[in-house]
Amino acid sequence: MNNKTLSHGKLTNRMLTLWSFLFVFFVSIKAEAHVGSSGVIVQKQVGKYNLLISVTPPDVVPGTAKVTVFVEQGRVSSIGARPIYFRSGDKGAPTHDVLTAVGTNRYEGDLWLMDSGSSSVELSLDGPDGKQQVVVPVVAVATALRDMPAGTGWGLAALGLLLIVMIITIIGASNADGVVLPGQPAPKTLGRRRLVGMGVGLVVVTLILVGWRSWWNSTAEDYRNLQLYTATPVRSSINIADAQRKLTIQFDTTGFRKKQIRRLFSYVIPDHGKLMHAFLVRTPGLGAFAHLHPDRVDTLQYTSALPPTLPGGKYLLYADIVYRSGFAETLTDTVDVPFIKISAEAAAAAKPTDTDDSWLVTEPMGVKANAVNVPHLDNDMVVCGKPGASVKLEDGSTMLWMDKPSQVLEASKLYTLKFAVADAQGKAVTLEPYLGMGGHAAILRSDGTVYIHLHPVGTYSMAAEGSLVNRIADTSRTFRFPNAVTFRDSIDAYVAKLKTLPEAEKNKLLMAGMPPMSHTMKTNNMVEFPYAFPRAGHYRIWVQVKRNGRVLTGVFDTQVNEPLL
Structure with a gap:
């Protein structure tokens, strides 16, 4: 292993502050933009400022959101925050509340969210390094019922x-008493x-x-x-035709209550160029994984061919979608995948629904869902003086979990999950954009109650941010949706066109619509994700990068304990 390449010297001040910066998240099992944690983490560069932002929305609306901003780089004098709702836009938003400076370059404040639905928190920065604004998408929904003590x-x-x-x-x-006159005796009927x-x-x-x-x-x-938020129900099924298994995901509208607010399914918009990101994970053990991008058949139905080498069994399904309003949610279900025998020739000839689909079959976690303090990491090396883990990738290269502070992590503490890829000789390799980004990650708790689709910029959807930024720029007080059929057809045409573009041109187009990211590496062999595990348990992490036109997936396990008091 080339120590000069893999070692990155002393930890920067930025990394030290990241590890010492704690965010507390309120856990909610309801499905929102992800499953199991209700907070939003954003890592962004705007102007001369590098920012790390946490927004913890209330679980009862109206309620107060906790906003925390850490200025990693740049000189800030004040930071203001205000909620902006998609329906009312900038014209209907209140004035900024000034966040309180807490410690060095850290600002905190409580922000009232008075309405449910798609919203955002706009941060206004002012200081010697200029004035800048940042928009953080927030799904403001009630997820809890409160009992009076x-x-x-x-x-x-x-x-x-x-x-x-x-x-x-x-x-x-x-x-x-009104009939009793002064100086007169009280009547008998009094x-x-x-x-x-x-x-x-x-x-x-x-x-x-x-x-x-x-x-x-x-x-x-x-x-x-x-x-009270209720996730959109879906019905998933597997059909077999011509020795090919096909997954169908259909929105289930039959169970909507009369007063339930219905989703506008015609107004689903692409995120990273895909209308839906579907993750299939085999349970128990989480030994088989697939990241698929189903095609839209009609307004309510999406389909995707399953990889021929994906083993049969019971799978957990997590499907991420974003609506035109910026409202993002994760649809959940379980599906039984049938076993199927297929020849090597047929398997080689099978084509995925989308060229960006990827999958991995590996060893199960090896621990029971309720196991405690059972080591199950590949602790075979030390990176920069800290425990590390490494896995072999399908092309023979190695992915390493860099800067892992300890074997056992703490819940509610923010970590930068950093991963590097080296070839068989230990030299850094060049990574290519995957869906317009340096990499993607999916994290799942062993019992399936925590799921997150991570990006280098944080835990939110870039498509949601784009919708809300455009809405703020719109001067109208109310938003009018375009014709549903016309909008849906135009989106389908855009997604179909993306599939025909060369990889470099497609990634250039996707990256042009994404926010700038503040983690340029000296060598292009690393990808990092900010994340705070919401609660204790065993977690599996799938890290996906692209090299030589091929999606590579590394899998890591880790244990998370409650923080010591």
């Missing part, structure tokens, strides 16, 4: 009962009038309470049906 409930009930008694007493007293008044008051209060309870139940039902 028992003590608070009993206390409010006691106060309410006291208030009711006082109201009834006051009504009875006013009905009786007591009866007081009781009648109290009875009438009791009836009135009861009617008010019944009406209030009906309103409360109706409001709670609307919250559950309209505001």
Whole structure:
């Protein structure tokens, strides 16, 4: 192994701050733009500023989002933040709230998100290095129901009962005492009038309470049906034709409740040039993996040919899509893939639905889903004084997990997951863009409850960012969707054209529509991803890069524990 090539010297200040910079994420099992963690991490260069941004949206809307900005490079005097909703745009957005400086080059603040749906957080930076603006896509949806603490409930009930008694007493007293004239004796009917008044008051209060309870139940039902996020259901299936297995993913609209807000399926937009990124992972063990890009058959149906070497079994399905509004979500399902015998000639002749499809069959994790503190990393080397892991790739090269701080990682702590590729002689190799980026990664917890599709810029969709940036530039107060059929057909034509372009031209077009990324390497053999594991458990990481026109996938396992207090 060429130590001169693989070693990258002393850690930079940027890496040190990354490891010491903690983000706390609230875990949600609901499926949003990913599964199992609700925060957004953005690593971006804008002007002279290198920024690391975390936005943790509330799990109840209206609610406050936690915004944290770390200025890795650049001189900043102040940072303002404001929410901008896709529907109302820039004209309907509030003014900026100033973030508070916490420590060196770190800014924090709470930002109210008052409406559900696709939104963004716009950051306005000002300082000696100039004024800049950054847009962070945020999916603001309610994912939780809040229960009132028992003590608070009993206390409010006691106060309410006291208030009711006082109201009834006051009504009875006013009905009786008002007939007593000054200096005159009280009439004999005074007591009866007081009781009648109290009875009438009791009836009135009861009617008010019944009406209030009906309103409360109706409001709670609307919250559950309209505001509480429910992932779009899909039905996935496998059909066999001409010794070829084909995956079909169909949006299931039959289960929508009458008041449920429906998705605008005609307005799905491409992300990295693909309308859908579907990941199939065999369970248990996670030993087989496929990253597919299904074709759209019609508004509700997508299909993709399965790799002929993909073994049969039960698979977890995660399919990422982005809507025109910038709303991104992950569709989840399980699918049984049938075993099929196919000759070597037929397997070699089989063509994928998309030339960018990739897959890998490897060893399972080797641990049970509930195993604790069982080492299962390939700890066969030390990189720059830190534990590392390496795997052989299909072309004979080696992928290394660089700068791994320890064998066991901590939940809720931000890491830069850095991976390098070297050839058989240990020399750095040149990586090519894969779908317009330096690389992609997918992370899955052993039980499937945490999933994320990672990019070097962070945990969000670049297509969502583009939609929201364009919406902010639009001066209209309300957004009007174009004709659904025309829009869908134009998107299908664009995606079809991308498939015909040479690789270099396609990547140039894709990269032109993406934000700048702040991780240019001295040697083009590395790719890195910012990520914070949301909770403890065993995780498998698939890292995908491209070399010599071939997609290569490296797989790594790691254990994550809760942080020590």
